Amino acid sequence: MDVDALIDDMAARARAASLALAGMATDAKAAGLRAGADAIRAASDAIVAANSEDMARVAAAGLSGAMLDRLRLDSARVAAMADAVAAVAGLADPVGETIDSRTAPTGLQLRRVRVPIGVIGIVFESRPNVTADAGALCVMSGNAAILRGGSEARDSNRAIHAALVEGLASAGLPVDAVQLVPTTDRAAVGAMLRAAGRIDMIVPRGGKSLVARVQAEARVPVLAHLDGINHSYVDAAADPAMAERIVVNAKMRRTGICGATETLLIDRAYPAPAPLLAAIVASGCELRGDSAVCALEPRARPAGDADWDTEYLDAILSARFVDGVDGAMAHIARHGSHHTDAIITADEATARRFLAGVDSAIVMWNASTQFADGGEFGLGAEIGISTGRLHARGPVALEGLTTYKWLVIGSGQARA
Template identity: 70%
Template sequence: MTDAIETIRIMGEAARVAARQLALAPTLLKATAVRGAAAAVRANAATILAANAEDMAAAGGLGAAMLDRLLLTPARVEAMAAGLDTVAGLADPVGQLINEWQQPNGLRFERVRVPLGVIGIIYESRPNVTADAGALCLMAGNACILRGGSEAARSNRSIHAALVEGVVAAGLPATAIQLVGDLDRALVGAMLTAAGLIDIIVPRGGKGLVARVQAEARVPVLAHLDGLNHIYVDKAADPAKALAIVINSKLRRTGVCGAMETLLIDRAYPAAAELVTALQAAGCDVRGDGRIVALTGIPAVEAADWDTEWLDARASVALVDGVDAALAHIEAHGSHHTDAIVTEDDAIAARFLSEVDSAIVLHNASTQFADGGEFGFGAEIGISTGRLHARGPVALEGLTTYKYRVYGDGQVRA
């Protein structure tokens, strides 16, 4: 563990030096670095894909959802590069004036956005996080230390090399984006206790990873928790919209955190059986409560199913007594991530959007839009389900804090 602590100390000290430079870097310079990283990703696409192929070949034992998260294709590599270009074109939050006012004594106050400093990001499976996290941290004026999962080690190293190529070509330090290449788990522990070197930790992965980070961290944590996401199909739902939204939410990509896990259907909705049948026909293993079992004959859920993030082609379904019952179920079993309502009744929709306490709530749209890119953020570090600092897709603004600037003219306090 001593070697791990020393490794992270060296990386952390280098990151703090880089962070001071990044905090003062003009927008154009940061954008040039990120665009250069995008160009390097495209230029090195073959190398990145070859590294990913090695990771996929060594990934025996991973489930289908995890393999899908790990897999890179030419289209996904291009989407990664396009995301970097988008991030480079976003408004720079650093130095943004949030508020200003003046007191009767003549003191003038400003609250302005500033970078967080050094961000540690610990993540699993998805190699695109390497690119997203590195670009977002840099554009928000932060240095970062990345530690990906062993299953994506080769992919992460190849993507990181492309990022550094763009950063250095722009004249910024290579230590602005560092990757922990050693897969020793002790290095994760060293990151979690690196108070004074790392300002905030962002875990992005399964329950086990997040639980470890929250239990061991001695620095603040911005948590990305389970996506126990619900869709409530109201009695006033348009059947065509309901069918398309439910199928897309569950099955477009089952392994993403925005996938629907539980479908709640108003017992007065006339086409409940059709929704279940459509899910089954699309390859989904559907389990239901007593009422939906009686209606359709599908297998019954177990109690734990309501609290399980499947990240697979499986869903739990319940018939509920209107919006009140739907709200109660979501409150009891949801993870405050993403929940949606399908209805043509604007009053019911407004109530749902107001009362569901989740980071993202949608009306007549797929839960798969729970993604920073779809919000226009270019990319995201993750989706925060907490209530402090940042919530929902965490992008540039979520990677800043603020300070107060006070302007006087000789005032002293009585």
């Protein structure tokens, strides 16, 4: 297969679809997404059956438990996927929104308004729900999407995409608004990354190797995060019951998501570290700690230098003691990935120092890092979490999928 020709053709059709979407009324886009959600619900049995084929194939290949959890679909997850698409239809449309306006001394009226980015390529692994989430967000924000899913979710992605597009088309939206690359050949990713001028932005969602490849090879702007090395810091003033509840949830609710805590930091002055560590082990988590942690919890294994820089995406947690909030912030600055970090404390002044001093896209106080999710932030489904400093940061939803242009209205002015 000539993958460059394939991607060029898909991009040309996506461009035409994006131009149609950009001028489409909010109600029309919302109606299309609601129809897409209904079509996904109607196809639930077919989607679950396709997912079962994927699960059987990758389980035989030895995929990890965390990755299997990301891939797995059942009727409840399909229903949640459809609900997420419908929820996007109910969000405020950012396209055409006036960001700011003013009148220049020349009398020119100036307005900055939000506009779609254009054609967005999404390269993802494992999670088939990205097919629906990314497609819905792109459509509502007036963009066309080119989706390239991983081979492990091949059948699931195809079933979800077919249902979504059937619904969009039934409501009069362009069929090419959401396209799925028909091959799982890795060369197709390279073709997308080289498609400067045809694809306007690439969003990678997947493991470290995928994101690293995209960032290294792309000739197209990239919106991504490389790692989710997230920290939960238990301060001396933390309530012990709250600390146990939050830390166990932050690690163990779903270990394979990018918002899971990977390192626990404990203030040396915290009065109840032993019960906290015991609760973590009792939850079924493997604990890897510094010498002080291992002395308090005999079931802990000694942590190596690499543990502080590892995104486990599994039931494994590294833990160490630090000298107060300054020690916690120093550790995060050295080992963190600028994704999500949390402090647990009853001391507001200490919390404010942490919130201001930690340079991450999401910084939390007395909450589980598992809340690092666009849906939990009221943004609807998210296309990803960005840890960069340009364009968009944190959960990227509708607003993050727009740029802006200047509208300038004059009354005959000519510049001197």
